[in-house]
Amino acid sequence: xxxxxxxxxxxxxxxxGKTYRMLQEGQAERSAGRDVAIGYLExxxxxxxxxxxxxxxxxxxxxxxxxDVTVEEMDLPxxxxxxxELALIDELAHSNPPGVEHAKRCEDIADVLAAGIxxxxxxxxxxLESLNDQVAELTGVxxxxxxxxxxxxxxxxxxxxxxTPEALVARLREGKIYPGERVEAALDxxxxxxxLAALREVSLRQVAESVEAKRLTLETMEPLGTRExxxxxxxxxxxxxxxxxxxxxxxxxxxLVRRSWRSAQRLGTDLDLLWVKSPGAPIEGxxxxxxxxxxxxxxxxxxxxxxxxxxxxxxxxxxxxxxxxTTYLMVGESEPRRGLARLREPLPxxxxxxxxxxxxxxxxxxxxxxEEGRGR
Amino acid sequence: xxxxxxxxxxxxxxxxGGFLLARSLHAGHGxxxxxxxxILLPFTGTEISRRALDAALRLARAEDAExxxxxLAEVPKRLPLDCPIPKEAGNAxxxxxxxxxxxxxxxxxxxxxVERGRSYRHAxxxxxxxxxxDRVVVPAGGSIGTEGLSGExxxxxxxxAPAEVLILRPAPGDPKRLAVNGSVPDRSPxxxxxxxxxxLS
Numbered sequence: 001x002x003x004x005x006x007x008x009x010x011x012x013x014x015x016x017g018k019t020y021r022m023l024q025e026g027q028a029e030r031s032a033g034r035d036v037a038i039g040y041l042e043x044x045x046x047x048x049x050x051x052x053x054x055x056x057x058x059x060x061x062x063x064x065x066x067x068d069v070t071v072e073e074m075d076l077p078x079x080x081x082x083x084x085e086l087a088l089i090d091e092l093a094h095s096n097p098p099g100v101e102h103a104k105r106c107e108d109i110a111d112v113l114a115a116g117i118x119x120x121x122x123x124x125x126x127x128l129e130s131l132n133d134q135v136a137e138l139t140g141v142x143x144x145x146x147x148x149x150x151x152x153x154x155x156x157x158x159x160x161x162x163x164t165p166e167a168l169v170a171r172l173r174e175g176k177i178y179p180g181e182r183v184e185a186a187l188d189x190x191x192x193x194x195x196l197a198a199l200r201e202v203s204l205r206q207v208a209e210s211v212e213a214k215r216l217t218l219e220t221m222e223p224l225g226t227r228e229x230x231x232x233x234x235x236x237x238x239x240x241x242x243x244x245x246x247x248x249x250x251x252x253x254x255x256l257v258r259r260s261w262r263s264a265q266r267l268g269t270d271l272d273l274l275w276v277k278s279p280g281a282p283i284e285g286x287x288x289x290x291x292x293x294x295x296x297x298x299x300x301x302x303x304x305x306x307x308x309x310x311x312x313x314x315x316x317x318x319x320x321x322x323x324x325x326t327t328y329l330m331v332g333e334s335e336p337r338r339g340l341a342r343l344r345e346p347l348p349x350x351x352x353x354x355x356x357x358x359x360x361x362x363x364x365x366x367x368x369x370x371e372e373g374r375g376r
Numbered sequence: 377x378x379x380x381x382x383x384x385x386x387x388x389x390x391x392x393g394g395f396l397l398a399r400s401l402h403a404g405h406g407x408x409x410x411x412x413x414x415i416l417l418p419f420t421g422t423e424i425s426r427r428a429l430d431a432a433l434r435l436a437r438a439e440d441a442e443x444x445x446x447x448l449a450e451v452p453k454r455l456p457l458d459c460p461i462p463k464e465a466g467n468a469x470x471x472x473x474x475x476x477x478x479x480x481x482x483x484x485x486x487x488x489x490v491e492r493g494r495s496y497r498h499a500x501x502x503x504x505x506x507x508x509x510d511r512v513v514v515p516a517g518g519s520i521g522t523e524g525l526s527g528e529x530x531x532x533x534x535x536x537a538p539a540e541v542l543i544l545r546p547a548p549g550d551p552k553r554l555a556v557n558g559s560v561p562d563r564s565p566x567x568x569x570x571x572x573x574x575x576l577s
Contacts, residue, residue, distance in 0.1 A: 198454055300461055
């Protein structure tokens with residue numbers, strides 16, 4: 001059975017209109033003749049939201065009692081029994097109480113999708129695991145309900161519900177987000193303009209990255225040709241120069257990264273860093289430290305740091321270069337080869353033979369620390 | 377006759393093998409499991425005091441330590457702390473390249489960092505949280521290369537740093553600096569002696 005299509009409405013904060021937009025699109029689908037049902041709706045007593053839900057059938061919630069407290073939750077078996085073509089399920093990051101099928105609502109949604117039902121859902125950016133710390137640092141507010149970023153990656157579509165911080169604050173002041181008595185506290189804490197501006201940027205970047213990842217995935221699904229064929233055949237696509245640097249978790253790689261980044265700056269292009277890790281080798285101790293340093297450097301430079309666990313460095317580098325549309329491959333100078341390794345063809349030559357046509361290989365020399373020693 | 381040749385070959389192989397084995401054992405001994413000592417040299421901007429850099433290099437040589445030059449970058453609050461900082465990164469990359477060049481010429485291993493923070497102190501605190509260092513060498517507040525670190529920041533560093541802190545007073549009329557963005561680095565001095573190191577303490 002084919003899985004359902006998954007669409008997520010992502011927002012920077014409560015009140016931007018994610019749920020409203022989800023309901024609006026649900027209504028449009030219903031008008032187009034599809035069978036739409038609300039799996040779970042959290043209207044937060046907002047009149048506009050409740051109005052938008054009018055006319056849509058809602059699967060009754062179920063009551064779950066935990067530690068003498070009874071709460072209303074989405075009835076997953078009920079949704080699956082009802083089996084609409086499209087289910088609207090609000091707040092995918094919600095944690096379920098013990099005693100139901102799954103710990104998280106996003107896992108409930110996975111079941112619904114697996115049953116072939118399309119799902120529209122909503123989430124705020126601070127619920128994404130990788131951004132949780134960052135958002136907490138920016139806003140001073142940490143949310144406990146988080147979901148893995150892969151949830152966003154698994155969606156067929158991610159729609160960013162964007163609103164300027166000023167417009168959101170205006171909505172808050174008008175009492176459209178929280179009741180009057182909570183407005184001032186909200187304005188003094190989470191809903192400060194600088195917080196919202198930072199959150200907005202985080203959301204925009206998140207969606208941009210998600211779009212980029214999807215574009216790259218689509219590229220890899222297409223038949224490979226030479227670079228010239230790709231360029232000729234894909235005019236609207238953002239094809240240009242792209243640099244891939246093969247790094248290792250050691251300080252000498254930083255020079256390679258610096259050189260590669262400088263080249264990327266000159267060409268006005270993107271930089272990817274790739275470490276091909278031996279399968280099963282643990283990332284701990286000094287390796288972990290260096291990996292963290294490389295990751296940090298990549299983040300500062302706006303480069304992408306990729307780790308591939310493979311035996312074959314050359315084949316992996318060639319595959320990644322092909323997938324990412326690399327036009328320059330940067331490698332560090334090889335260590336002096338000893339023993340039987342001398343009989344092996346040098347890495348640059350092996351790379352040249354394996355990489356897609358049109359990709360240049362550039363070697364960045366080490367700056368050996370025993371230079372002076374050699375001179376003595 | 378053939379026996380003699382065979383014996384000679386066997387002897388030569390034995391001697392050669394013994395030599396290689398001894399060398400490999402010696403090399404293995406050199407790579408002891410003793411943790412590497414690290415000297416942190418934090419800086420900001422596009423210049424660093426040559427005096428501070430040279431002091432850090434002298435110490436690194438004397439202690440067989442690794443130099444960790446660290447560029448501290450301030451990220452405005454309106455931006456996420458982990459956002460790319462291309463303009464600052466440009467300065468950092470040039471400075472780190474220049475420092476590495478100088479360190480390498482003196483036989484000192486370098487493991488550079490770029491750390492972001494809401495303030496220079498915040499960046500330094502984050503760095504000290506994530507990296508274990510044995511010493512911190514920093515020019516006094518307002519000196520070249522640490523304009524961002526105030527006297528208060530240095531007091532904070534003395535109190536909080538989990539390492540020995542060496543704050544260098546600016547030498548009167550010390551014009552030497554390692555700089556990027558058009559300034560020409562001074563490349564004249566050679567590696568200093570151990571005596572110079574003791575003179576710093």
